[in-house]
Amino acid sequence: MKLSKLCKVGMSFLTKPYYRTRVLIKSGYYDNLSDEDFLKKIFPKYMGYPLDLENPKTFSEKLQWLKVNYRNPIQTVMVDKHEAKQFIAERVGNQYIIPTLAVWDSVEDIDIDALPNQFVLKSTHDSGGIVICKDKSSFDFEAAKAKLSASLKRDYSKIAREWPYQNVPRRIIAEEYISELGSDDLLDYKMFSFHGEPKLTVVCSDRFSKTGTRMNFYDINWEPMGIHFGHYPPLPNEFPKPATYEEMKRLTAELSKDCPFLRVDFYEIKGRLFIGELTFFPGAGLETFRPMSKDYELGEWLHLETVHRS
Template sequence: MKFRKLCNVGMSFLTKPYYRTRVLIKSGYYDSLSDEDFLKKIFPKYMGYPLDLENPKTFSEKLQWLKVNFRDPIQTVMVDKHEAKHLIAQRVGNQYIIPTISVWNSVDDIDLDRLPNQFVLKCTHDSGGIVICKDKSTLDWEAAKAKLRTFLKRDYSRIAREWPYKNVPRRIIGEEYLSELGSNDILDYKMYCFHGEPKLTVVCSNRFSKTGTRMNFYDIDWNPMGIHFGHYPPLPTEFPKPDTYGEMQQVAMELSKGCPFLRVDFYEIKGHLFIGELTFFPGAGFERFRPMSKDYELGEWLHLENVHRG
């Protein structure tokens, strides 16, 4: 079985450029390149067209431009899974925050006996470093600690040169487990804001299904936009506008003030909104839009001439 798995991995590396690129990035193969050189080399491998940083037109190109040219210290706060909660509470209120159990600087500082039976552990500086415990009696604690240690070592900012993550302290945050978030029925509403103005919402569904996550795009008036984003095709059935849509817009508008672009993620649970995360580069700007005209359409909403470099 191990030999077959190894063969499959080898074949994927040889025959799938997308997979090969991801492996090389994670291995550190491109670490010696500057951010600009890295993005110019990697962008075409994912997107199928060269990156023009001098005169970017598409939304995806402009996200790469922002990686290189826009560096505001507040971005580091906003992507830090712990510090972002303080910012959110200050700007829109703590009712939108998933309750925190504790924060630790090291895996060894976590006392499992003092945690509730259900909880979630996340690395504060990256994406993917997460442990979900639904029942402590069935949790493989040693495996969980090993996973967290692995992710704590990872410099997430290097994977796609997303500068905001570079200086985030590497810690573990414990959160209350909300059972609804583990359901395949839960919807994730991702609101794209351009210069402080919400312009579209992505409804993510089927997050835990065998068929994989689906993404349906809606404009500000909740009209379907017909976008196929990366590896996340839309469902053929459409979703109704949530009752809390107006509240989402107001919260997203407040949080995105001063940001050329910000994605604000919401969960709606029993009529109550929780903020999942704040993101500056959806899919790292490496996910293809189909039709490609939509990449240009979104690009027209992002006005780089108004962005202060630094």
């Protein structure tokens, strides 16, 4: 690493608590702490206020409570990017599944020649372990293997104590590449459901732009909610309600009917819906809401008194 970059990294570590916390987590510095002690220690560093697990009020606090107190084995299946497809197919039908091309236990097993010209590679047990190939003739397979190999070594459950990922088999899957014709920025619709009732949708855009991902929040009536979430500011222009919105709500209600909270991610391609993944802890519950009143508003929808500790 060049000296100038090393100095910049060092200064960030010393002066930026958020950055320092992330580095210490990834280095394993907090690994010996219990989940509760870990979350109480890092939550204020991310969120700016102490974590109250005895009387949580905000949505972010209640997600941490669920990490510690609610553990249903089906959650491990639902976050597994391979096994979740069977769960989704059984609940709502396999027409919503992005087709799987292959599954491997190691990056060395990947048969690039057997894949089509366009495809997506994903690790099954984490978030961010993804590689997109739009053209095999220019695809850097060695760089892809390096990224996926690093992903397979990572215990994603340790980063923010999202326990469902702990027992997910670490594998690589290849999926069909899906996109809107002529667009590299496929909109991602993320629907939040509380106790089986869809309540809001986040539209993610600009995911591959230099400016970074944008997130626009809409309530159940598709009215803008005015939320700035973490490091993902909303776009100033609003998005039209998707043609498949009512179908999204129906599918989300069915998939989340046994869950205190669930986020269901959708893609709409030529009028057809695909389900990307299922998530229990958006942003690990460690991304700020501005205004903070929205964190309390969402918190009111999550009724922990009805949740049985497990």
